[in-house]
Amino acid sequence: MNSPLIPVTKNKTSCQNCSVRKLTLFHHVPLSDLAWTENFRSDQFKVSAHKVIVHESKHSDYLFTVYHGWFAIYRTLENGKKHIIRVALPGDILCFQANLNAAMSYSISSLSDGILCAFPKKTIPEILSKNTFVAKRLSEMNARDMAICHQNMMTLAQRTAREKIAHLCIELYHRLKVANPDLDEKSIFFPLSQEDLGCATGLTNIHINRTLKSLRNDGLMEIKSKCLAIYNFEELQKMSGFDKSTVEIHSLYEPFS
Numbered sequence: 001m002n003s004p005l006i007p008v009t010k011n012k013t014s015c016q017n018c019s020v021r022k023l024t025l026f027h028h029v030p031l032s033d034l035a036w037t038e039n040f041r042s043d044q045f046k047v048s049a050h051k052v053i054v055h056e057s058k059h060s061d062y063l064f065t066v067y068h069g070w071f072a073i074y075r076t077l078e079n080g081k082k083h084i085i086r087v088a089l090p091g092d093i094l095c096f097q098a099n100l101n102a103a104m105s106y107s108i109s110s111l112s113d114g115i116l117c118a119f120p121k122k123t124i125p126e127i128l129s130k131n132t133f134v135a136k137r138l139s140e141m142n143a144r145d146m147a148i149c150h151q152n153m154m155t156l157a158q159r160t161a162r163e164k165i166a167h168l169c170i171e172l173y174h175r176l177k178v179a180n181p182d183l184d185e186k187s188i189f190f191p192l193s194q195e196d197l198g199c200a201t202g203l204t205n206i207h208i209n210r211t212l213k214s215l216r217n218d219g220l221m222e223i224k225s226k227c228l229a230i231y232n233f234e235e236l237q238k239m240s241g242f243d244k245s246t247v248e249i250h251s252l253y254e255p256f257s
Helices: 031-038 121-130 132-158 161-179 194-201 205-217 233-240
Strands: 043-047 052-054 062-068 071-076 082-088 107-110 114-120 187-189 221-224 227-230
Touching (some): 062 121, 132 161, 161 187, 205 221
Antiparallel strands (some): 052 107, 062 114, 071 107
C-alpha cells in the first residue's frame, strides 16, 4: 500500500522559521536550542485531503506535529460506523499515546490538504529526557486535549442537536482565533462535511441539515462552501455551554496565585 505521505523535497520549513511554533511542542524551547530539536525531525510530509494517514490497530513509526491543515482523530466500530474523537489543527500533536511501542488506538485522516513534521517515536524518550522545555509543553498540551475530550463526551451524552453543533463549531472557531488573532472577525475555513459533523456529534445527515438550517435562520451561524461564519458568538457560547478556557493551553509550571 502506497503511503499518502509525500516527503517535502524543496523549501522545508526550519524550526527557527516555523510560523506555528508558538502552538507546538517546541513553544518553550529557546532559539539557541532549536537546531538541536530539529535534528530529531526525520522529515516533513505533505498530504492531500481525505487520506487516512494512520490506521487503528496498526503501528505508526512517527509522532507528528501539524504544520498546516486539519486532521480528524477517530475510532471505527465493527459495523463501520466512525466517531471523530477530536479535530487536530496546526500546532497539535498526532500519534502520541500512553504506550509509544503499541499499535495505534485510533485512526487519523486529513480533512484538508496538510503538512506534517515527523519525529521517529524511538527518539521521543531522548527528547523528553534531555529537554525539559519539551517535556513540560507535552504535559500541558495533553492536559488541554484531555479537557477537550471531556467536553466532547459531555456534549455527546447530554446536549441537544443545536447545542452539539454549536459547541463543536465555536470550539474550532475559537481555537483558530487564539492561534491567529488576525483572522477575519466572523468566518474561518471549515473543511468538515456534513458527514464529518455527524461522525463528531452522533447525528444523522438529515438531523445535521435540519439543525444547520435552524441555526442559520436564527442568525447564529452558517456553514457554506467550506466556510464557517459565526454571526453571534456570545449567543452560541451561552446556548452550548462552551468554555473558552477548556480549549486553551495553560501553564502547569507557574506558581498558583
